[in-house]
Amino acid sequence: MFSPVIFREYDIRGVYNEQFDLDFAHNLGRSFASYVTKKTNKKSLRLSIGYDARQSSIAIVEKLSQGMKESGCDVLILGLVTTPVCYFSTFQLDLDGAIMVTGSHNPPEYNGFKISLGKTTIFGEEIQALKKIMNDKDYVNGAGSVKNYDIAPEYLERYKKEFGEIKGIKVVLDSGNGAGGSIIRRLYNAVGLHPEILFEEPDGTFPNHHPDPTVEHNLQDLKKKVLETGAICGIGFDGDADRIGVVDHAGKMIYGDELMTIYARAILQANKGAKIVGDVKCSDRMYQDIAKHGGEPIMWKTGHSLVKEKIKSEKAPFGGEMSGHIFFADRNYGYDDAPYAGLRLCEILAKTGKTIPQLLEGLPTGFNTPEIRIDTTEEKKVLIVEKVKEKFLKSDDKNIKVNLIDGIRISFADGWALARSSNTQPVLVVRFESTTAQGLKRIQDSVMDVVNQYL
Numbered sequence: 001m002f003s004p005v006i007f008r009e010y011d012i013r014g015v016y017n018e019q020f021d022l023d024f025a026h027n028l029g030r031s032f033a034s035y036v037t038k039k040t041n042k043k044s045l046r047l048s049i050g051y052d053a054r055q056s057s058i059a060i061v062e063k064l065s066q067g068m069k070e071s072g073c074d075v076l077i078l079g080l081v082t083t084p085v086c087y088f089s090t091f092q093l094d095l096d097g098a099i100m101v102t103g104s105h106n107p108p109e110y111n112g113f114k115i116s117l118g119k120t121t122i123f124g125e126e127i128q129a130l131k132k133i134m135n136d137k138d139y140v141n142g143a144g145s146v147k148n149y150d151i152a153p154e155y156l157e158r159y160k161k162e163f164g165e166i167k168g169i170k171v172v173l174d175s176g177n178g179a180g181g182s183i184i185r186r187l188y189n190a191v192g193l194h195p196e197i198l199f200e201e202p203d204g205t206f207p208n209h210h211p212d213p214t215v216e217h218n219l220q221d222l223k224k225k226v227l228e229t230g231a232i233c234g235i236g237f238d239g240d241a242d243r244i245g246v247v248d249h250a251g252k253m254i255y256g257d258e259l260m261t262i263y264a265r266a267i268l269q270a271n272k273g274a275k276i277v278g279d280v281k282c283s284d285r286m287y288q289d290i291a292k293h294g295g296e297p298i299m300w301k302t303g304h305s306l307v308k309e310k311i312k313s314e315k316a317p318f319g320g321e322m323s324g325h326i327f328f329a330d331r332n333y334g335y336d337d338a339p340y341a342g343l344r345l346c347e348i349l350a351k352t353g354k355t356i357p358q359l360l361e362g363l364p365t366g367f368n369t370p371e372i373r374i375d376t377t378e379e380k381k382v383l384i385v386e387k388v389k390e391k392f393l394k395s396d397d398k399n400i401k402v403n404l405i406d407g408i409r410i411s412f413a414d415g416w417a418l419a420r421s422s423n424t425q426p427v428l429v430v431r432f433e434s435t436t437a438q439g440l441k442r443i444q445d446s447v448m449d450v451v452n453q454y455l
Helices: 022-040 057-070 083-092 124-135 154-163 182-190 216-231 258-268 285-292 304-314 338-352 378-391 437-454
Strands: 012-015 048-051 073-079 097-101 110-117 145-148 171-174 196-198 233-237 244-248 275-281 294-301 318-320 327-328 373-374 399-403 407-410 415-421 425-435
Touching: 012 425, 022 048, 022 057, 022 097, 022 124, 022 171, 048 057, 048 083, 057 073, 057 097, 057 110, 057 145, 057 415, 073 083, 083 097, 083 110, 083 154, 083 338, 110 124, 145 154, 154 182, 171 182, 171 216, 171 338, 182 338, 196 216, 216 244, 216 327, 233 318, 233 338, 244 338, 258 275, 258 304, 258 318, 258 327, 275 285, 275 304, 285 294, 294 304, 304 327, 327 338, 373 399, 373 437, 378 407, 378 415, 378 437, 415 437, 425 437
Parallel strands: 048 073, 048 097, 073 145, 171 196, 171 233, 275 294, 275 318
Antiparallel strands: 012 110, 097 110, 233 244, 318 327, 373 425, 399 407, 407 415, 415 425
16 A cells, blocks of 8 residues: 655655555565666665664564565665665665665654665656556565664774864754664764764654754754853754754854855865755855855755755765755765764864854855745645746746746845745745845745745
8 A cells, every 4th residue: 555645756755554554665675676676687686774763664674675585685674773874885885775764854653765776866757667666566586685784883983084083072962862863972972072962862753852953943952952061063963864953052043055155165175166066945145155165056956866966967075955965975975964964064163163153254144034844735835836936937027037947946136035845745845035134025925925825
């Protein structure tokens, strides 16, 4: 049993036992084996599976691995790990593919699958190809194996070598009871840091707060602890630790594009003229700052797999999304690893001796909203974006420019607006920015007048 809607743009995700069940997990294991066989022309496949802290994850992994084994695959169960650790396994262990079982930042009743072919996460048509294999029951048969594999020592050693000893700074981490708790203490200790960690124990019911560190409401405990301890910053992770959220020493939330500005400035010091990739939700301020510091800014579609692929194709050393997916090809593998991104921030803070606001000096003040996520239906989220397009594509105002790369991004003389459909939930995403408070209200009202008609 499964609902076709769970096959999304860049992963498979839905409500467990409502939109998919254990039979689906078993069939996905078989389908993935067939898919990788077709892509690699190999008879003997080596695959890995990792999983997050959700209550449904272990049962799903059992069925998923069984399906792979019945298709002749040798499967390594990595255990409860972060999504980045699962990605790491594809680079470290010479695998043909991997699946991370995770609901990411979705509520506890969700679960899903982030899928790698070799070292690359698949998306778009390739996700749909998996669905076709499943619908056609186009499976291969064989006698494989399943065994447990602890990859943590290799992961920790890799980053101990890269960072050495980071000069001691006081930092607070918030794992949000997600999968990050399985590795972050050991990782940060390995490079000489001894952070205070909130909600470290993985617990798929997320008893303390929802594990989405890009929503300010979820950072209250982190802010409080930073102020209480005098830490230089606070770093939060989502449910599978591929997304990062940050607060500065004063407890102020740092938006994803502001964090990217800090990283981009540091990388461009050593890589003059480098390309830096951002998504359509990132601010004009960030793109202009990249250009000002000698970089080539590239705006691309939202989605972790889509941005990753763009970084690879453009040979960019760095990129990211407003939503906290941060990708370092510089010194790393080009995938989104939030604990690693946290270490890169700690390294910059330690080497410069500056605070986050000091690292952002020269970035113009913007009047903006965070990413606003409006709950609706799968049908309405698409309809509303189309209605916003209708309004602004017909505009006679020559100061208005429209970008349709992902949803609609509208540029005005004094700011910009975005409306797009989420690829992971029945949610409409909007964001607004202007050079003035009055401009922000005008721009926001011009889009929300359309949105509110169809909600």
